[in-house]
Amino acid sequence: xxxxxxxxxxxxxxxxxxxxxxxxxxxxxxxxxxxxxxxxxxxxxxxxxxxxxxxxxxxxxxxxxxxxxxxxxxxxxxxxxxxxxxxxxxxxxxxxxxxxxxxxxxxxxxxxxxxxxxxxxxxxxxxxxxxxxxxxxxxxxxxxxxxxxxxxxxxxxxxxxxxxxxxxxxxxxxxxxxxxxxxxxxxxxxxxxxxxxxxxxxxxxxxxxxxxxxxxxxxxxxxxxxxxxxxxxxxxxxxxxxxxxxxxxxxxxxxxxxxxxxxxxxx
Numbered sequence: 001x002x003x004x005x006x007x008x009x010x011x012x013x014x015x016x017x018x019x020x021x022x023x024x025x026x027x028x029x030x031x032x033x034x035x036x037x038x039x040x041x042x043x044x045x046x047x048x049x050x051x052x053x054x055x056x057x058x059x060x061x062x063x064x065x066x067x068x069x070x071x072x073x074x075x076x077x078x079x080x081x082x083x084x085x086x087x088x089x090x091x092x093x094x095x096x097x098x099x100x101x102x103x104x105x106x107x108x109x110x111x112x113x114x115x116x117x118x119x120x121x122x123x124x125x126x127x128x129x130x131x132x133x134x135x136x137x138x139x140x141x142x143x144x145x146x147x148x149x150x151x152x153x154x155x156x157x158x159x160x161x162x163x164x165x166x167x168x169x170x171x172x173x174x175x176x177x178x179x180x181x182x183x184x185x186x187x188x189x190x191x192x193x194x195x196x197x198x199x200x201x202x203x204x205x206x207x208x209x210x211x212x213x214x215x216x217x218x219x220x221x222x223x224x225x226x227x228x229x230x231x232x233x234x235x236x237x238x239x240x241x242x243x244x245x246x247x248x249x250x251x252x253x254x255x256x257x258x259x260x261x262x263x264x265x266x267x
Contacts, residue, residue, distance in 0.1 A: 024073040025085040027052075033138060037130040038103070038110065038123075044135070045072055045099035047085050048143075050092060059144045060096045061151040061267045064131060064175075066111060066160035068099030070251060080251040087259050095267050098139055100131065111159035113166040114188035121187065124163050131167075132174050148176070153265055155179030157254045162187060165224070168203040169195055179261045181208045181254045185220040192227060201231040205239040206261040208254070210247020218243060240264055 028047050035042045045068040049060065069076040071084045084097055103110050112121030131154075140147050154175045156164045161183030168178045185191055195201075207225070209217050225241060232238060242260065247253045 020075055022073050022075045023081065024075075025089060027089065028072045028085050033135060035130045035134060037126040037134065038106075040103065040106075042103075042130070042135075043101040044068070045097075045101070046139075046143075047072065047088065047097035047099070049094055049096065050089060052096075052144075057144075058094075059146045060094055061146050061153070062096045062098060062139065063153040063155055063179075063262070064136075065097060065099045065154075066102065066156035066163065067107075068101045071097070071099045078251065080255070082251060082255045082258055084258065088262075091259065091262075093262065093267060095262070096139075096143060096145060098135070100135070108159065111156075111163040112184075112187055113163065113194070114190035116187050119187070124166055125170075127163065128167050128170060132171055136174070149173055150176040151267075153177040153179065155181070155261070157181035158249065159184050159187070162191065165205075166191065166194070168205070169198050169201070172201070172203055175203065177204045177206075177265045179206050179208070179258075179265060181257065181261075182210070182213055182217065182249055183207075183221065183224075185224055186214075186216055192224065195224065195227055195231075198231065201228060202238070204265055206264050207239065207241040208244070208257045208261060209242075210244045210249065210253050212246055213249040213253075217249075 028045060030043055030045050032041050032043050065071055070078055071082050074081050108119060108121045109123035110127040111124060113124040115122035139145060152175050154164045154167045155178065161180045162185060164178050165180045165183055168175050207221055209221055211218055228239060242257060244253060
């Protein structure tokens with residue numbers, strides 16, 4: 001299997017215009033914000049739950065998600081969206097979602113904490129610093145959020161799954177929950193070394209992958225789970241793993257697994 005092919009196709013396709021109508025719900029809006037850590041500006045998609053405008057006092061938990069182009073709108077998605085807005089509307093979930101657009105040709109750099117000899121990358125520290133020190137303070141100031149780690153989730157798939165896992169290791173005081181879908185742990189084995197050095201991991205984690213994604217996806221995920229079990233007692237039930245029979249590395253797998261992950265992680 002050719003490693004890395006999936007996200008290079010992603011980069012190519014993500015820049016091709018899509019003529020179809022927008023499918024984003026009325027609860028989704030966008031804005032741009034300076035990202036000094038990345039020396040660019042970032043387009044942010046934000047989902048506000050039903051009833052948000054009806055109350056001036058109620059506060060909400062927040063989910064930070066990567067690759068925002070694929071979350072809410074078929075018009076901007078690669079090969080289909082996650083339907084995050086419709087799914088949360090149907091749940092009447094009291095949660096805000098903040099989607100961060102990937103940086104197109106910078107996506108690999110932004111979502112990988114360590115370099116790969118063949119594909120480069122390794123700029124996730126700056127990407128996460130942008131989220132933690134620029135974006136989250138802005139969101140907490142301008143929206144009614146619950147700001148504690150126990151109310152803050154980070155979630156993504158593929159390279160987004162990798163960077164989400166890295167985020168909870170580096171910023172456990174910020175992110176108390178994580179949805180780690182099809183994580184690209186293969187990109188650099190340094191992620192295992194880094195995880196080994198973390199003294200204790202208290203974050204609640206939902207792992208998801210398919211058994212048809214690659215030769216190593218399930219094996220790599222199992223290896224990380226075993227490492228994670230050395231950092232906390234399994235009896236605490238702080239992580240859950242869903243391996244989908246026949247599941248492939250695509251939006252369908254992640255879309256279909258989104259609701260169960262959110263419900264298990266909690267609001």
